[in-house]
Amino acid sequence: MSKFIRYEETPHTERRDRQNLKRMFPFVWEYKGRVLLALASLVGAKLATVGVPFVLKDIVDTLDVQLEEKLLFLPLGLLLAYGALRLVGNLFNELRDALFARVRYHAMRRVSMRVLKHLHQLSLSYHLERKTGGISRDLDRGTGSISTILNYLIFNIIPTIAEFTLVAVILFSKYRIEFAIAIFVTVVIYIAFTLWVTEWRMHFRHEMNAMDSAANSQSIDSLINYETVKYFTNEQHELKRYDETLKKWEEAAVKSQTSMSLLNFGQGAIISIGVTVIMIFAGQGVVAGQLTLGDLVLVNALMLQLFMPLGFLGIVYRQLKYSLADMDLMFKLLDKKSDVVDVDNAKPLVVTEGHVVFDKVSFSYQAERKILHDVSFEIPPGKKVAVVGPSGAGKSTLSRLLFRFYDVSSGRILIDGQNTQQVTQKSLRQAIGIVPQDTVLFNESILYNIQYANPSATKNDVIAAAKTAYIHDFIESLPQGYDTVVGERGLKLSGGEKQRVAIARVVLKNPRILVFDEATSSLDSHSEQAILKALQEVAQRHTVLVIAHRLSTIVDADKIIVLESGRIVESGSHAELIEAKGLYQKL
Numbered sequence: 001m002s003k004f005i006r007y008e009e010t011p012h013t014e015r016r017d018r019q020n021l022k023r024m025f026p027f028v029w030e031y032k033g034r035v036l037l038a039l040a041s042l043v044g045a046k047l048a049t050v051g052v053p054f055v056l057k058d059i060v061d062t063l064d065v066q067l068e069e070k071l072l073f074l075p076l077g078l079l080l081a082y083g084a085l086r087l088v089g090n091l092f093n094e095l096r097d098a099l100f101a102r103v104r105y106h107a108m109r110r111v112s113m114r115v116l117k118h119l120h121q122l123s124l125s126y127h128l129e130r131k132t133g134g135i136s137r138d139l140d141r142g143t144g145s146i147s148t149i150l151n152y153l154i155f156n157i158i159p160t161i162a163e164f165t166l167v168a169v170i171l172f173s174k175y176r177i178e179f180a181i182a183i184f185v186t187v188v189i190y191i192a193f194t195l196w197v198t199e200w201r202m203h204f205r206h207e208m209n210a211m212d213s214a215a216n217s218q219s220i221d222s223l224i225n226y227e228t229v230k231y232f233t234n235e236q237h238e239l240k241r242y243d244e245t246l247k248k249w250e251e252a253a254v255k256s257q258t259s260m261s262l263l264n265f266g267q268g269a270i271i272s273i274g275v276t277v278i279m280i281f282a283g284q285g286v287v288a289g290q291l292t293l294g295d296l297v298l299v300n301a302l303m304l305q306l307f308m309p310l311g312f313l314g315i316v317y318r319q320l321k322y323s324l325a326d327m328d329l330m331f332k333l334l335d336k337k338s339d340v341v342d343v344d345n346a347k348p349l350v351v352t353e354g355h356v357v358f359d360k361v362s363f364s365y366q367a368e369r370k371i372l373h374d375v376s377f378e379i380p381p382g383k384k385v386a387v388v389g390p391s392g393a394g395k396s397t398l399s400r401l402l403f404r405f406y407d408v409s410s411g412r413i414l415i416d417g418q419n420t421q422q423v424t425q426k427s428l429r430q431a432i433g434i435v436p437q438d439t440v441l442f443n444e445s446i447l448y449n450i451q452y453a454n455p456s457a458t459k460n461d462v463i464a465a466a467k468t469a470y471i472h473d474f475i476e477s478l479p480q481g482y483d484t485v486v487g488e489r490g491l492k493l494s495g496g497e498k499q500r501v502a503i504a505r506v507v508l509k510n511p512r513i514l515v516f517d518e519a520t521s522s523l524d525s526h527s528e529q530a531i532l533k534a535l536q537e538v539a540q541r542h543t544v545l546v547i548a549h550r551l552s553t554i555v556d557a558d559k560i561i562v563l564e565s566g567r568i569v570e571s572g573s574h575a576e577l578i579e580a581k582g583l584y585q586k587l
């Protein structure tokens, strides 16, 4: 439901985090010149920022001496240097951002590409099991996490560490050791306190976010079911449920906010105490004549400057944790292996005549339930074989195996003598065309959808294919013709129209081997006639596997196979099967 709940379900160790960061590194390192320049700018910016208090010290000291000697003049050089340092610090900061922008967005682009490519490589079984929405959310978050992590590293964590080191070194070399120790102790306490409180507070945030999305889905669900709510006059019930969730959200939100105040106050208190202690040291030094007034100002300014970026530590820590979890999910996705892979040195399939053989094929989607049992048949080149049988018999499974969306459990599928498991998936799928049971179209123009079979085809090729599929006249009758956009999944077209688009596609692809999977199942008899005519034309001179439950599609088949519960129970020509008075005749 909510992303915050998922984090607790997917624990990831610090070791994995480190591995993941290492895996991210090559994406960032593609622009190593820019990375190094950005880091150099970062150091430049920090040197300038840390330099500012020093100039300030000199200004104070000069003015202080003059004050004693009652001989005042403006230390213009120092004042200008002060301004210049601030300017340079700013400049380097912006330079760092500008240089790093390319690195960051390029890394995001490369990672997105890698993930999508991987998702396309994963087998159908993976995609059937997962919701596409969930996958795309992981993808989004995964690339987002790279951006966030880089952001915080480059703009917050590394600069703060650099500044802290610089300040510590300066204080250590120039002043009594107490200063360095006091700063160090303050920073350590500050960090420990912040992380501790943040960790504790995160729980309220999770709760708040979980309740927020729960309330959201409740309200949406009640509106989606508007009519049902009215039928049962359950408006009060819906409101009560919604309000109960909102109440929990309110509690969590209030706790989250008040604990934030606690965090802020604690941080402030630690800084105040630290700075006070250091100022006491510095004050003592001034009184004892070991330090100047400028030193006091310097130490104060350094401290306050140092603590400024630490103010975001809580947020940074929280976001980093989420981002690391997101990144972990993404890399886990990338580690997912496909069930169907090309064998080493797989050769492309060479189709000579289009001879298809199923040889004792057994198959199960899940180990416990066998779908196909020792199925053997052949489709001689240029012939048409029909498979009929009740729904759920395993007919569509045959076509999925032919396309090698799954690997057979035992047995072989041969095309022109080559085992389909030994050839490249790409060449195999290029050799077969299918008019599937349900055609799903891209939400683009009809032209685009037909052309999808062969993006280099011309519009004339497309029109010719559409004519063969008996859909050209229909397309021309639409106000926008071939440019008509078909709606999500092709919903603006009827089932028969979609199916004819699918036929036009196959015509354009023109492979040797064709599969028609119940291509006329959902049609009225008029559309069916049109499609049958189209199919017959397309099928000429092709090796065809027809899956059907209506006789009209298959009476002209060279051979008919009756499949029941994954077994071939009868086969022969239409006349032979009628003669045999078996299951076929009943169908």
Ligand SMILES: Nc1ncnc2c1ncn2[C@@H]1O[C@H](COP(=O)(O)OP(=O)(O)O)[C@@H](O)[C@H]1O
Pocket: 128, 365, 366, 371, 390, 391, 392, 393, 394, 395, 396, 397, 398
């Ligand atoms: N991805 C899947 N995972 C598990 N079982 C499946 C899957 N796809 C289909 N099945 C099961 O396999 C059997 C055969 O399905 P299918 O080949 O689509 O039948 P049909 O003969 O109607 O085309 C059905 O019982 C179906 O429930």
Ligand SMILES: [Mg+2]
Pocket: 395, 396, 397, 437, 518
């Ligand atoms: Mg089917």
